[in-house]
Amino acid sequence: MRAFLPDYAIQAPGTLDEALRMLAAEPGAWTPIAGGTDLMVLFNAGRLPGRRLLDLSRIYELRGIEDDPSRLSLGSLITYTELLEQRAVHQFFPNLVKSARATGALAIQNRGTLGGNIVNASPAADTPPSLLAYGAEVQLVSARGSRWVAYDAFHQGYKKMDLAPDELVARIRLPKPQGLGFHFYRKVGTRQAQAISKVCLAAYARIQDRVVTELRVGLGSVAPVPLRARRAEAAVVGRALDALPIEEARRAVLEDISPIDDIRASAHYRQVVTGNVLAQMLKELGAARTA
Amino acid sequence: MPETITLTLQVNGARRTVDTHPMARLLDVLRDGLRLTGTKEGCGEGECGACSVLLNGRVVNSCLVPALQAQDGVVVTVEGLAEGEALSPIQDAFLVHNAAQCGFCTPGMLIAADDLLRRCPNPDKEQVQAGLAGNLCRCTGYSKIVDAVRSVARQGEVR
Amino acid sequence: MEVHVIGASTIRKEGRGKVMGSAAYADDVDLPGCLLGMTVRSRCARGVLKGITFLEGVPWDEITVVTAADIPGKNFVAGHVDDQPFLVPVGGAIAHAEQPVLLLAHADRAVAEKARRLVRLDVEELPPLLDIEEALACVRVIHGERNVLKEIRIAKGDPEPVFAAAAHVVEGVYRTGAQEQLYLEPNVMIGTVEHGPAGLEVTVSGSLQCPYYVHDAMKQLFGIPGERVRVVALEMGGAFGGKEDYPSVIAGHAALLALKSGRPVKIAYDREEDMAATTKRHPSRTRIRSAFDAQGRLLALDIDFALDGGAFTTLSPVVLSRGALHAAGVYRCPDVRILARAVATNTPPCGAFRGFGAPQSLFAIERHMDVCARRMGMDPVELRRLNVLRQGDTMATGQVMREDPGLEGLMDRAMAAIDYRALQKAYAVRNAWDDPVKRGVGLSVFMHGCGFTGSGEATMASVAGVEGRPDGTVAVLAASTEMGQGKNTVFCQIVAETLGLPVDMVDMAEVDTKYVPNSGPTVASRSTMVVGRILEDAARGLRLALVQGGFLAEPYDPEAFREAMRAAHLKLGSLKTYGQYRANPGFAWDDKTYRGDAYPNFSWACYAAAVAVDLVTFEVKVEDFATVQEVGRVVNPTLAAGQIQGGVAQGIGWGLWEEVTFREGRMANNQLTNYIIPTAADLPHIRVEFLEGGSPFGPGGAKGIGELPMDGPAPALLNALRDALGDLRLDEVPMTPERILNRLEEARHA
Ligand SMILES: Cc1cc2nc3c(=O)[nH]c(=O)nc-3n(C[C@H](O)[C@H](O)[C@H](O)COP(=O)(O)OP(=O)(O)OC[C@H]3O[C@@H](n4cnc5c(N)ncnc54)[C@H](O)[C@@H]3O)c2cc1C
Ligand code: FES
Numbered sequence A: 001m002r003a004f005l006p007d008y009a010i011q012a013p014g015t016l017d018e019a020l021r022m023l024a025a026e027p028g029a030w031t032p033i034a035g036g037t038d039l040m041v042l043f044n045a046g047r048l049p050g051r052r053l054l055d056l057s058r059i060y061e062l063r064g065i066e067d068d069p070s071r072l073s074l075g076s077l078i079t080y081t082e083l084l085e086q087r088a089v090h091q092f093f094p095n096l097v098k099s100a101r102a103t104g105a106l107a108i109q110n111r112g113t114l115g116g117n118i119v120n121a122s123p124a125a126d127t128p129p130s131l132l133a134y135g136a137e138v139q140l141v142s143a144r145g146s147r148w149v150a151y152d153a154f155h156q157g158y159k160k161m162d163l164a165p166d167e168l169v170a171r172i173r174l175p176k177p178q179g180l181g182f183h184f185y186r187k188v189g190t191r192q193a194q195a196i197s198k199v200c201l202a203a204y205a206r207i208q209d210r211v212v213t214e215l216r217v218g219l220g221s222v223a224p225v226p227l228r229a230r231r232a233e234a235a236v237v238g239r240a241l242d243a244l245p246i247e248e249a250r251r252a253v254l255e256d257i258s259p260i261d262d263i264r265a266s267a268h269y270r271q272v273v274t275g276n277v278l279a280q281m282l283k284e285l286g287a288a289r290t291a
Numbered sequence B: 001m002p003e004t005i006t007l008t009l010q011v012n013g014a015r016r017t018v019d020t021h022p023m024a025r026l027l028d029v030l031r032d033g034l035r036l037t038g039t040k041e042g043c044g045e046g047e048c049g050a051c052s053v054l055l056n057g058r059v060v061n062s063c064l065v066p067a068l069q070a071q072d073g074v075v076v077t078v079e080g081l082a083e084g085e086a087l088s089p090i091q092d093a094f095l096v097h098n099a100a101q102c103g104f105c106t107p108g109m110l111i112a113a114d115d116l117l118r119r120c121p122n123p124d125k126e127q128v129q130a131g132l133a134g135n136l137c138r139c140t141g142y143s144k145i146v147d148a149v150r151s152v153a154r155q156g157e158v159r
Numbered sequence C: 001m002e003v004h005v006i007g008a009s010t011i012r013k014e015g016r017g018k019v020m021g022s023a024a025y026a027d028d029v030d031l032p033g034c035l036l037g038m039t040v041r042s043r044c045a046r047g048v049l050k051g052i053t054f055l056e057g058v059p060w061d062e063i064t065v066v067t068a069a070d071i072p073g074k075n076f077v078a079g080h081v082d083d084q085p086f087l088v089p090v091g092g093a094i095a096h097a098e099q100p101v102l103l104l105a106h107a108d109r110a111v112a113e114k115a116r117r118l119v120r121l122d123v124e125e126l127p128p129l130l131d132i133e134e135a136l137a138c139v140r141v142i143h144g145e146r147n148v149l150k151e152i153r154i155a156k157g158d159p160e161p162v163f164a165a166a167a168h169v170v171e172g173v174y175r176t177g178a179q180e181q182l183y184l185e186p187n188v189m190i191g192t193v194e195h196g197p198a199g200l201e202v203t204v205s206g207s208l209q210c211p212y213y214v215h216d217a218m219k220q221l222f223g224i225p226g227e228r229v230r231v232v233a234l235e236m237g238g239a240f241g242g243k244e245d246y247p248s249v250i251a252g253h254a255a256l257l258a259l260k261s262g263r264p265v266k267i268a269y270d271r272e273e274d275m276a277a278t279t280k281r282h283p284s285r286t287r288i289r290s291a292f293d294a295q296g297r298l299l300a301l302d303i304d305f306a307l308d309g310g311a312f313t314t315l316s317p318v319v320l321s322r323g324a325l326h327a328a329g330v331y332r333c334p335d336v337r338i339l340a341r342a343v344a345t346n347t348p349p350c351g352a353f354r355g356f357g358a359p360q361s362l363f364a365i366e367r368h369m370d371v372c373a374r375r376m377g378m379d380p381v382e383l384r385r386l387n388v389l390r391q392g393d394t395m396a397t398g399q400v401m402r403e404d405p406g407l408e409g410l411m412d413r414a415m416a417a418i419d420y421r422a423l424q425k426a427y428a429v430r431n432a433w434d435d436p437v438k439r440g441v442g443l444s445v446f447m448h449g450c451g452f453t454g455s456g457e458a459t460m461a462s463v464a465g466v467e468g469r470p471d472g473t474v475a476v477l478a479a480s481t482e483m484g485q486g487k488n489t490v491f492c493q494i495v496a497e498t499l500g501l502p503v504d505m506v507d508m509a510e511v512d513t514k515y516v517p518n519s520g521p522t523v524a525s526r527s528t529m530v531v532g533r534i535l536e537d538a539a540r541g542l543r544l545a546l547v548q549g550g551f552l553a554e555p556y557d558p559e560a561f562r563e564a565m566r567a568a569h570l571k572l573g574s575l576k577t578y579g580q581y582r583a584n585p586g587f588a589w590d591d592k593t594y595r596g597d598a599y600p601n602f603s604w605a606c607y608a609a610a611v612a613v614d615l616v617t618f619e620v621k622v623e624d625f626a627t628v629q630e631v632g633r634v635v636n637p638t639l640a641a642g643q644i645q646g647g648v649a650q651g652i653g654w655g656l657w658e659e660v661t662f663r664e665g666r667m668a669n670n671q672l673t674n675y676i677i678p679t680a681a682d683l684p685h686i687r688v689e690f691l692e693g694g695s696p697f698g699p700g701g702a703k704g705i706g707e708l709p710m711d712g713p714a715p716a717l718l719n720a721l722r723d724a725l726g727d728l729r730l731d732e733v734p735m736t737p738e739r740i741l742n743r744l745e746e747a748r749h750a
């Protein structure tokens, strides 16, 4: 353990109000900590810059699930394991189930939270592509009030977010897909478990009369932020299932992404594999049963 | 701001208190504070699972849990698996099947295996893999560990 | 009474403590008053240390600081060549980026850690030499005249004229990367120094494979005789060769800090430091030129084998030797030339890792044989059948196969185990379908020389013993260490069998150089075969002593034996008998010419792998893996199978995923999140079959098994990938998804 303990402090407010007051009093002084599965790794390595931690884990307002007919709202402290225990998630958001199962291994799933995954803002995070595919929104709260932002506008640059220093992510809201839908999720890591994504793709498509009427493709690990493949989506929306422009979409997605070479994979590998996974998705979409 | 807190835990069935820095890792609280050295540190980054313990009924990497977050928690470590000198079924199976070679992954692996068998008494292959994938072992190639788990599974078989 | 202990799956001796969590590893030992030590490293691959500055921020007066100037004896780690300093002195050369420069200790680890960051080194940087090709090309010279740490030549006949006349000549170049041992327990060492009547007395204990290597290192570092050095091996959380030579460095550091502070000092590396600073498997490059006749009979081999030894000599000469001696594989070949070189680079020294050079050269030859078969339009299996060694054949050193290794039989069994031909047929059909997943099956045939190379054992002349205790139990006295491989259990089984006792009457004495003799290092798959046989002799000696002393009458039962030991103890005090290594009659080795019997024995094996490659992501899944080996007598089948399965897992990791990425001579992925070893979800259940052949040399006929399983997986996997993907340049491990993609693109453009 490389951290110098006396340099650090941690407090655990019991209510959201108290937490928001603390944040408001000294914006930027606090680093919120939820499950700690990102922060504690940095802490152990002696690389955690924030010295005062605000423990969110006892704030009940950030927990709980609201399931209404048109949407599902998840408290930001929901863990992967809790997500996997929700029937509504399995029923409406199978990609989220797959993301959760593909995240770390069990001990990480038991502690890591959805809010933490979002705010940690790793381009390689595994739930953001699913959240993008499902058109999620996030609720940000502060002593100043609360606001909802579309998740696809939340990440603004590498580790830059539409999140003020006095704000917390309170809830994540997902509209329930209506009608006939197609869901696809694939994470590409180097091993089967406990792997950081080299490419991750989630897609949700709505199909009407064998035509793709709506498509959202979320990508991870191929740009400084998790992002929508808007050009690829545009190439496909409005097309008939039996005439999906797979090669055109593959070309388009290369315009959407800007991968880099890093210790886990080369930019070239990421480009090729993103195209391949997209093509695989479109093949499966083309073969989707619509009756 | 207080330098230390008094942490109250239930560990392996007994109530324990220990004075600690609130950011100390649960792993260090157990090993240094309570001298329960069965729980190991293999990486300090959540990858190896040697530090696995049950916290409030779930497997966690104790190297990633700040003490404050464990306040009033219920912890089970490898030392809590046996009943006195009597090994638990999974410990016995690890012994008989040579699932512990160097033994360094074993405490964490046992916690994970025990948890797996409580959650799914008759796990299929995928469930065994998912249950153990967070615990790295460099000695066994996992084959003997899977054999041991299989031998304790309810039907004596991994489906 | 007949007791059969050898061949039984006796439960691991120290297993109970391991499953209870009570086994005490070095970091578990409670050491009141101890300080925690830290190492400041060079952080520059090549240069000259000009000075050291201590920045403000910690109470420096509370911190013990050790530099090279504090070393009482010689500032070199004892080894084959004394070229590795314990600490770089000011004014001294820096040869790699993880070189220890300065040591710190404090009672609070965090303070020591903070202090570590407050030491600034003033270094004059020089351009480094970073890989094999640069070193061989002498882009810069950092060692000797040609950057060569060690060179070995093996010759049989003259291949050159054969190439000119051969029907087929096939050439290939094969590469393997560095590999981290990744024992799950990082290095820990505890040092104490006392001022005894005769001078300094140094005691070190910790996680270490070879107590007497550390013993030698302490003698030299402190300039004191062996009686004043004590080395204790504690429970070890894995080693795989990784705790063979580096523990001497850490032990020296802990003891130096202990000397300076007057307190016990513990140095516990965390994972990041352990991965970055300690030894790895040597990266390799092998060039093979082979000649065949029109029928596919191997006529000549010309092999150029090169290893990257890193900055210092350490174990490179012996790793190189083993690599060279395995380079021609299991094939009969009349004319062979092998040139083997270990080169120096400005990277942390490479060291021992299960297999010790053999996995590198065997990967090359086993991959090459497949390439040759395809090139000649032959089935790789048939090409091997045609060329494998048989009784009476000679190996590259001239060693005659006194017995038939039965390699075709091994191949048959392995192919049956995995259903090789049926898979091949099914895959040929399915791979033509429009499915991105392509499957293949492949195999490798190989051997592993047991024990030290050549005259190594004779030179070492290891000693081991047994002690009859007053309570009627027997203790095994050997400096061989338990790292999970099962040595405790196997030794007890061997001694129990020899004495006709149940195995629970025998246990291991603590591995403490004060009490146990030098049975040699715990390496080279030698413990069971070599030390086991010495123990057999020692145990026979004990029985003989009891019988001749009139304490015991044969035949006896365990109770009578117990009584005899009690009685002997009353009369004689202590009751210890020893055995010493005896060379095998009729075996000869010449170190200068590299001719003769390189090993007393080989273990033989054939491994078969079935793989699936997904062409969407280029990921490889190992769907089945079958191992069949002839290792002589299997002393403990369950433990032996565990050794094989664990070794195969490491071999699969090396073949497919495990890549050490160096940047500027430093490991850049020194975290478990970036250095990818297999999890439970990545491996199939590994099949293990033993064929028990006879071996005249081991106890009850046992040979070595520890390293063998590391040799076969990588070539079997890549041969299977070739089967799945067609003609590709599969010449390197790890064959990561990125590499597969690159090779596929290369083939498409060609
Ligand atoms: C071994 C291991 C494997 C992993 N594998 C994966 C993987 O496969 N895929 C993957 O995506 N991730 C993975 N992770 C990363 C991590 O587990 C996830 O990102 C997790 O969701 C983080 O949640 P947390 O609650 O633990 O975050 P924390 O560490 O508590 O916090 C992370 C960040 O979010 C901020 N934060 C947390 N909650 C809030 C909130 N409500 N409002 C504002 N800010 C907040 C914190 O300040 C911090 O910056 C892995 C981590 C480890 C250690
Ligand atoms: S030490 Fe906690 S996961 Fe490795």
Ligand code: FES
Pocket (backbone or CB within 6 Å): B099, B100, B101, B102, B103, B104, B105, B106, B136, B137, B138, B139, B140, C184, C237, C238, C484
């Ligand atoms: S038994 Fe050694 S790491 Fe698992």
